[in-house]
Amino acid sequence: MSLVLDQIRRIDLQLDRLHWAQYASTPSSVESDSGCTSSSANLEGDDVRVGELQAAIKLLSTTAVRNAPLSSGKIQAALRLAKFPDRPLSTGHHIRANKPSPIEQDLEWLLVSKATAQTHGLVISLLLEQTLPLGWDIWYWGEVLGSSYYLGLYSLQTLPLRIWQWSMNVYGDVQRKIQPGKDRRPSNQTQASAISHSWLIFYNLVKDSIHVRSSRDAQSRIMSPLLLYRSEARLKQQRLKRLREISACGLGILVDEGMNLDGDEGAMSRAKGGRDEWKMVVLKSVALMETVLRNLTVLELGTPEFEDVVFTSVEDDTELSHADILGDDFSQPLALVASRLQLILQLHIPNHILSSQQLVTKYGRPSRFLRYWLPATALLLSSSTLLRVAVHRKAELVTWLCDLGATALDFWNNWVVEPVRKLIGTIRHDKDAEIAIMSKESLRGDQESLERMVVDFAKDNPSTASGVPMDEMELAIVRAKVREGDLTPVLRAYEKDLRRPFVGTIRGELIRALLIQIQKTKVDVEVALGGIDALLKSQELVFGFLGLTPGVLVCMGLFRWLGSVFGGRRGKLDQESRGQRIRLLRNIDRILSGSVPSNNGMLSYKDHGMLLCEIHILRQSSQRVMPPNVFAEFLEEMNELTDLRTGIERQVRIVDRIRWAYSMWMK
Numbered sequence: 001m002s003l004v005l006d007q008i009r010r011i012d013l014q015l016d017r018l019h020w021a022q023y024a025s026t027p028s029s030v031e032s033d034s035g036c037t038s039s040s041a042n043l044e045g046d047d048v049r050v051g052e053l054q055a056a057i058k059l060l061s062t063t064a065v066r067n068a069p070l071s072s073g074k075i076q077a078a079l080r081l082a083k084f085p086d087r088p089l090s091t092g093h094h095i096r097a098n099k100p101s102p103i104e105q106d107l108e109w110l111l112v113s114k115a116t117a118q119t120h121g122l123v124i125s126l127l128l129e130q131t132l133p134l135g136w137d138i139w140y141w142g143e144v145l146g147s148s149y150y151l152g153l154y155s156l157q158t159l160p161l162r163i164w165q166w167s168m169n170v171y172g173d174v175q176r177k178i179q180p181g182k183d184r185r186p187s188n189q190t191q192a193s194a195i196s197h198s199w200l201i202f203y204n205l206v207k208d209s210i211h212v213r214s215s216r217d218a219q220s221r222i223m224s225p226l227l228l229y230r231s232e233a234r235l236k237q238q239r240l241k242r243l244r245e246i247s248a249c250g251l252g253i254l255v256d257e258g259m260n261l262d263g264d265e266g267a268m269s270r271a272k273g274g275r276d277e278w279k280m281v282v283l284k285s286v287a288l289m290e291t292v293l294r295n296l297t298v299l300e301l302g303t304p305e306f307e308d309v310v311f312t313s314v315e316d317d318t319e320l321s322h323a324d325i326l327g328d329d330f331s332q333p334l335a336l337v338a339s340r341l342q343l344i345l346q347l348h349i350p351n352h353i354l355s356s357q358q359l360v361t362k363y364g365r366p367s368r369f370l371r372y373w374l375p376a377t378a379l380l381l382s383s384s385t386l387l388r389v390a391v392h393r394k395a396e397l398v399t400w401l402c403d404l405g406a407t408a409l410d411f412w413n414n415w416v417v418e419p420v421r422k423l424i425g426t427i428r429h430d431k432d433a434e435i436a437i438m439s440k441e442s443l444r445g446d447q448e449s450l451e452r453m454v455v456d457f458a459k460d461n462p463s464t465a466s467g468v469p470m471d472e473m474e475l476a477i478v479r480a481k482v483r484e485g486d487l488t489p490v491l492r493a494y495e496k497d498l499r500r501p502f503v504g505t506i507r508g509e510l511i512r513a514l515l516i517q518i519q520k521t522k523v524d525v526e527v528a529l530g531g532i533d534a535l536l537k538s539q540e541l542v543f544g545f546l547g548l549t550p551g552v553l554v555c556m557g558l559f560r561w562l563g564s565v566f567g568g569r570r571g572k573l574d575q576e577s578r579g580q581r582i583r584l585l586r587n588i589d590r591i592l593s594g595s596v597p598s599n600n601g602m603l604s605y606k607d608h609g610m611l612l613c614e615i616h617i618l619r620q621s622s623q624r625v626m627p628p629n630v631f632a633e634f635l636e637e638m639n640e641l642t643d644l645r646t647g648i649e650r651q652v653r654i655v656d657r658i659r660w661a662y663s664m665w666m667k
Contacts, residue, residue, distance in 0.1 A: 248609030
């Protein structure tokens, strides 16, 4: 209720300024009056009265308000704590036996003004709470009217209600007809024949009533049932739109005209020769709230007629006229304001809530019982079959549930817990968690074996190298070349034996050269695998995260789905909140661009009320996503946008500025 709280705090601050400006302007007169006319006993009584008034004022101040306006009970408790004298509603005013001191009178007026401000905020909050949900019902009827399928479904949903209403109408007709003929039974009939005769009369009356109603509804049968249901849905939608327009108009009137204390405090507190103009504003605001609450649920009125009725009733208010005649003496209307406030809190607000609930029940979307009786009936009729299947397949169901639990547990352990454990081991360089295709010792052994083979081959066949026996230095050179992959002695012998392969095979040198080359191929493969192994080890952390990704994604998707299923409407609203603020800005822009400005270029009361509803939702939605410092700047834009005196042209520019300045949080 941030919009309402801002309104209450603004009015409360203005009242405090007016009170202190008035008190500071006449301190000497107050002291002289209290000193000349009061005895010690009276001073003690005045102190008690002042304490009671100060306690009530403290209860009504905005320091006692945190996240919501004061409730109706707390406002009434503060008024009762002030102990205003009772005033019969039929009398014009009440005259006290003892005239209060100026300090008491100022505190009493401050108390009543703060109570009026709190009641004003309570009524605005009530209108906001009742106007905003009407959009969902209007949207529901729009969906029904836009689809033949939904229209047919609506006709099936409301079928029990129509049958019940038709039956009750027939029963009422029969009951009205049977009352005058109670004593028509002949006196000589037996008990059995009397019962038979009564049932025959009842049957004939029911038959006649059905026939009369059928002939009466013959004209409506010319139209198809879907057209009848469509006209009914269109009528309900129009009624809800009328209710929303009137509620928005009343909201705009209360915000624009109620408790309008803007202006210079000194001029407001002592204008027209010492007269307190702000007290007359309080009186008119009370009358305005009372008139608005009485006429909000009269759907026969359009918004222009509603405005005329409200302002005419306030202007013709006899008690306001009497207070205007009194001039500077505002002590007598004080009890009038207190009693009318209590009347608003005790009578008009509950009556308005009851009337609006009845209208919403009558014209709103059907109740949950009507919307879901079809699937509930189908479930009830098939419950015996479902129970029989569950009993006969109990073992299979238990096995299926056990397998499902075991599968979920294995998935958690194998694809979530185990990859996390391996990833932690990789980060800590655990040897058990290292990725390895082959060991280093295997490559080293094969490399040394190849060196020994080539060196021995070179010793046994010196002709392939230099033609003379090789010394240790030459063998070291051959061994170094083998490490670099050079097998020149073996390849020369292999090329020589290929010229005479049969002789080379008999001597064994050709087969030996082939086996050495096979060993060389094995070493080359191991070297390539070693390179791949080094590459894998350098990316161990990446592979660890890749192994963990499937389990994490599945768990996140499952948890999000469970949250959307069991989170209720709040979870759905959180999912839809991305585009909500853009749609709210679109609605605000549409209200401003489609409004018909008055002569001074300002919005009408109805458009201003609709604008306040959209701004109220936008503020609440933006507070959850904006940082505190950005939201404080955003509130400045909102306050300027809600001010009716800003003008439509400037309000449109404000909306454009909000769209580009806060685009980061509007998406």
